[in-house]
Amino acid sequence: MSTGSDRAAAGPGRRTVLLSGLGGIGVLAGAAGLGGCTSSSGTAGASGASAGAGAGSAADTLRDASGHATARAFRGERQAGIIEPPQTYAVFLAVDLPTGADADSVRRLLTIWTDDAEKLMSGQGTLADLEPELAAVPAGITVTIGVGRRVPELTGAAVPSWLAPLPAYKIDKLQERWSGGDLFVQVCANSPTTVAHAVRRMLTNMGSLGRVRWQQRGFREPFEGPGIPMRNLFGQVDGTVQPDVTGSESAMLWIGSAGPAWLHGGSTVVVRRIAMDMEVWDRVDREARENAIGRHLGSGAPLTSPADAPPTAAADLDAKTPLGFHVIDDGSHLRRARGDNKEKILRRPYSYDDAPEVDPTTGRMSGLSNTGLIFVAYQADPMTQFAPMQARLAEKDLLNLWTTPIGSAVFAILPGAKDGEILGQALFG
């Protein structure tokens, strides 16, 4: 049953919502106390939300049967959504700024999104939320925000050279509708309803301050137990070999003092949409599939280990067959992705499986599937870490027979917001 305090938590009344429908809450940000980081009501609302972070209600605990954390702390040195084990559902979206955007309008958008992210991660509805009940099961939600090149250009902050499209690769068939963007939002949670509601709130509250450029919806299943990563839709165990990002290899992930001041404690993300040709994959036998990846399909163990070994078993890249060929094929994805093991990236991939595209001439769906991987990689520098690896795979990788990159974008991931700050605070001098 709804109480008076529930209604108060739902945010401003109907009049404000109607107004926001006309002009966008972005336009109303000043009136709503979100006009800038110095606004007392903007930061007060935000810190009020943080008090609940990590607490989670009894209802959350009952409904989040997966046992994952329900609410998460928002404030800190770094944003959430990067080193946590990936949640089951995700939406990735890129936003373009309008032609007349300036530093002030970017600041207003980041102020609104900071408040939204903090509230959502603590299980509260956002500003002007008419369905705060949909936020009440946070399901481990994380909201992670990044920016493209245009943002530091508008605010006068230093623009790193890597904040640009990746070089073109010969395997690419990139489409505008999945590429580029001025801002990036990643929303992940263990409930698809929680994700959908969060995305809707953030986009509604964005108002006329931005326009969605692309939106990608992904999932990770099945979960086979602790320590076992997901299977992608080729059935491969995916995400096994990862750098030690919370220990000895954390420098590969976070931007330190050598980077621009506004990015200290931040990171970078590369989002590649990679189509997987399921119909052709279906025609390949199991041995050829395992050869292409260099791993057993069942266990995910390298082909140089017994088929029932764990996926983490060490690969022996020197082992040869009686005929003198490498057991782990020279063109296998394992060997080509690893290279000399110098570059490191943190992979956080999600599958997509959308309805087949409609053929404009017949008006009917074409093919049986529209399936692939939203390849999401975090690293400190995309040009020295991601790009050489991708170049090696474009040159030779048996997986290329069935996979085609159709989207690509690079963003700087903002450092975390400390108490009283908005995300991207240091962009504004």
Ligand code: HEM
């Ligand atoms: C649809 C495209 C792709 C699929 C289906 C795929 C699948 C896989 C699978 C099954 C593994 C083995 C298990 C593991 O360690 O996670 C793997 C490993 C790996 N992949 Fe991919 N991958 C794809 C694209 C990429 C791309 C674009 C990159 C980077 C540019 C990449 C980088 C890596 C790396 C670094 C490894 C670990 C290699 C090692 O053993 O050291 N992958 N991938």
